[in-house]
Amino acid sequence: MTATETTPDAGNRSAIEWKLYVNMLTTRLFEEALVRWEHEGKISAQTFPSKGQEAIAIGCCLALERGDAVIPSFRTRGAMVAMGITIVEQLREFIHSPLAAGDSRDAPHHASWPERGVMPGSTMIGGHLAMAAGLALAMQLEQKGEVTLAFFGDGTLGSGDLHETMHIAGIWKLPLILVCENNGWEMATPWQKVRQTQSLIPYAEPFGFATRGVDGNDALEVYNAARWARATALNGQPVFLDCMTFRAGLYSSHFGEVRGGIEQDLVQWEKRDPLKRMGEWLAAQGAATPQDLDRLRQEEERRIDESLNEVLAERTDMAKGARG
Amino acid sequence: MTMLSYRDAVGKALQDSMRDEPRLIIIGQNLAGHGLKQLADTYGENRVRDCSISESAMVGMAVGAAMKGWTAIVMIAYADIASVCHMAIVQSAAKLHYLANGRLNCPLIIRLPIARFRGHGPEGNEVGASWFYNVPDLNIAMPGSANEAYWSFRDALQRPTPTLFFEDRSIHTRSGEITENSSGGKAQITRSGDQLTMIAAGRTAALAEDAADQLAKEGSCGAVEVISLGFIKPLDKDTILKSASKTGRVLIIQDEPPWSGYAPYVRCLLDQLPAGKLTTAPRIIAGADQFLPYWDERPFLPSLESVVAAANELIGNKV
Numbered sequence: 182m183t184a185t186e187t188t189p190d191a192g193n194r195s196a197i198e199w200k201l202y203v204n205m206l207t208t209r210l211f212e213e214a215l216v217r218w219e220h221e222g223k224i225s226a227q228t229f230p231s232k233g234q235e236a237i238a239i240g241c242c243l244a245l246e247r248g249d250a251v252i253p254s255f256r257t258r259g260a261m262v263a264m265g266i267t268i269v270e271q272l273r274e275f276i277h278s279p280l281a282a283g284d285s286r287d288a289p290h291h292a293s294w295p296e297r298g299v300m301p302g303s304t305m306i307g308g309h310l311a312m313a314a315g316l317a318l319a320m321q322l323e324q325k326g327e328v329t330l331a332f333f334g335d336g337t338l339g340s341g342d343l344h345e346t347m348h349i350a351g352i353w354k355l356p357l358i359l360v361c362e363n364n365g366w367e368m369a370t371p372w373q374k375v376r377q378t379q380s381l382i383p384y385a386e387p388f389g390f391a392t393r394g395v396d397g398n399d400a401l402e403v404y405n406a407a408r409w410a411r412a413t414a415l416n417g418q419p420v421f422l423d424c425m426t427f428r429a430g431l432y433s434s435h436f437g438e439v440r441g442g443i444e445q446d447l448v449q450w451e452k453r454d455p456l457k458r459m460g461e462w463l464a465a466q467g468a469a470t471p472q473d474l475d476r477l478r479q480e481e482e483r484r485i486d487e488s489l490n491e492v493l494a495e496r497t498d499m500a501k502g503a504r505g
Numbered sequence: 506m507t508m509l510s511y512r513d514a515v516g517k518a519l520q521d522s523m524r525d526e527p528r529l530i531i532i533g534q535n536l537a538g539h540g541l542k543q544l545a546d547t548y549g550e551n552r553v554r555d556c557s558i559s560e561s562a563m564v565g566m567a568v569g570a571a572m573k574g575w576t577a578i579v580m581i582a583y584a585d586i587a588s589v590c591h592m593a594i595v596q597s598a599a600k601l602h603y604l605a606n607g608r609l610n611c612p613l614i615i616r617l618p619i620a621r622f623r624g625h626g627p628e629g630n631e632v633g634a635s636w637f638y639n640v641p642d643l644n645i646a647m648p649g650s651a652n653e654a655y656w657s658f659r660d661a662l663q664r665p666t667p668t669l670f671f672e673d674r675s676i677h678t679r680s681g682e683i684t685e686n687s688s689g690g691k692a693q694i695t696r697s698g699d700q701l702t703m704i705a706a707g708r709t710a711a712l713a714e715d716a717a718d719q720l721a722k723e724g725s726c727g728a729v730e731v732i733s734l735g736f737i738k739p740l741d742k743d744t745i746l747k748s749a750s751k752t753g754r755v756l757i758i759q760d761e762p763p764w765s766g767y768a769p770y771v772r773c774l775l776d777q778l779p780a781g782k783l784t785t786a787p788r789i790i791a792g793a794d795q796f797l798p799y800w801d802e803r804p805f806l807p808s809l810e811s812v813v814a815a816a817n818e819l820i821g822n823k824v
Contacts, residue, residue: 311565312569314565315570320573322575345562
């Protein structure tokens with residue numbers, strides 16, 4: 182078995198609940214490792230951990246189908262994981278492996294695999310949403326039953342491109358799904374200081390979007406909402422999913438925690454941690470014992486560590502080969 | 506041989522491109538009912554799309570469509586408005602091919618008509634090409650003739666990265682022959698001469714031709730060579746250096762202030778010539794470093810008189 186293969190075998194692992202759990206677990210552990218490796222000097226890229234928000238990217242992307250496209254935001258590592266981009270493939274971009282598909286040109290959180298539906302994002306907040314609408318326009322013209330889904334944080338409400346995109350997508354009825362990871366904070370600024378309501382639905386609805394408020398910490402609810410969104414978007418109405426959540430981790434590996442007075446929030450949201458909830462659900466269904474989940478976690482941790490070793494070795498070997 | 510006006514050459518380029526490329530769309534304002542009614546009637550409003558006044562999103566959408574292999578022509582009402590969609594042009598359009606490591610192409614055209622001499626005032630009479638001069642991978646076309654207008658448009662759609670198409674309305678009615686084939690992005694020598702090379706683009710290329718013709722009438726026949734760049738980025742270095750080597754004198758004319766753009770760039774290029782190749786220092790005639798008033802832009806821009814005067818001086822004609 183190579184570091185890229187894993188076959189956990191407890192319970193019915195093909196059920197969507199398991200896939201949601203495993204993808205969230207991988208994302209959580211991978212991002213923890215990325216922050217650790219950066220602090221150890223093994224990689225140099227800034228990481229924006231999605232801890233506490235993983236259900237949104239993963240629930241949405243697992244609801245997509247072949248041919249669909251996604252444009253991640255800078256905090257949706259889980260989108261790449263759920264779209265089937267392996268840890269090894271992602272790490273190649275981090276360390277500029279000779280096998281990195283994107284040649285490590287884009288920042289690792291915007292790395293793309295276009296032929297597999299993961300498109301380049303943008304560091305310009307909101308800029309990627311117009312690109313998503315363009316993808317959706319091409320899909321509408323091609324009539325192959327494909328949709329485009331794009332992620333963004335609630336701070337993007339301030340970006341003109343979000344409004345321009347909604348304005349056009351609504352009137353053109355594009356097969357577009359906009360997914361807001363609404364964690365209530367614009368880096369260090371709470372939503373009350375920058376807008377009228379926490380929900381963005383009142384802003385999206387008048388543009389002609391079908392909207393749904395979603396518990397962004399419930400992976401199954403996100404998945405079901407995204408399935409509905411996909412069908413709705415293909416039926417001629419773009420969709421806005423407002424996924425309420427809370428960032429339980431750092432703003433980024435560089436900035437650390439920048440929010441003041443959130444101690445109680447962290448305690449409350451910890452109870453709603455999406456990974457923990459999905460694990461408890463699996464246990465309650467009798468699909469897994471706590472021991473199964475522990476073992477799975479250990480396997481994933483080992484696989485992720487091995488993945489870094491694998492790409493570092495690959496880079497060293499190829500450098501030797503080039504010299505030889 | 507087909508003779509067309511500059512305006513009709515752009516129109517023909519649009520028509521022929523729509524005919525040849527089924528996955529080409531046009532996005533802009535007031536197209537189907539007004540500016541491109543005929544194309545909309547032929548190809549339908551799916552491909553000739555009226556959009557809200559959202560220039561930034563129009564360019565961003567064109568980039569997204571390119572990810573799926575669709576090419577868009579984004580019709581911006583006039584060149585100044587490139588500032589509204591600067592982010593989308595620089596960050597989204599120009600960088601896509603690079604960021605994707607060549608796995609995605611972005612051959613879109615952003616059509617930016619230069620609208621000076623029409624009373625639009627300082628927010629409607631800029632060129633703005635030089636704003637984008639330091640953006641890698643961004644092609645900048647500034648055709649100076651009907652033929653260049655037609656072929657630079659057609660060429661741009663074959664490139665893997667986007668093109669800003671600066672169409673100069675002030676020369677819309679000038680006519681010229683449309684050649685059978687493209688020059689492949691090479692500059693055109695539109696007047697041949699052996700004493701002075703004039704290098705220009707867009708309106709100033711037409712100005713340089715008029716100046717060469719006037720100088721010929723005044724006795725300097727066969728003195729002035731005119732190079733019309735067509736694409737000002739990337740530009741045809743070989744034609745420039747070859748002509749400059751031959752004539753030994755260079756006058757560069759640019760319709761924008763001289764801080765950046767092709768004029769200072771070409772002047773730097775001339776440093777690559779061996780010492781002594783130029784018999785006199787190259788000169789630039791550029792727009793004044795100021796905004797242009799609504800009532801008359803001309804006093805602040807290169808003119809036939811200023812170009813002829815500079816040419817006479819460089820050649821050493823006593824006038």
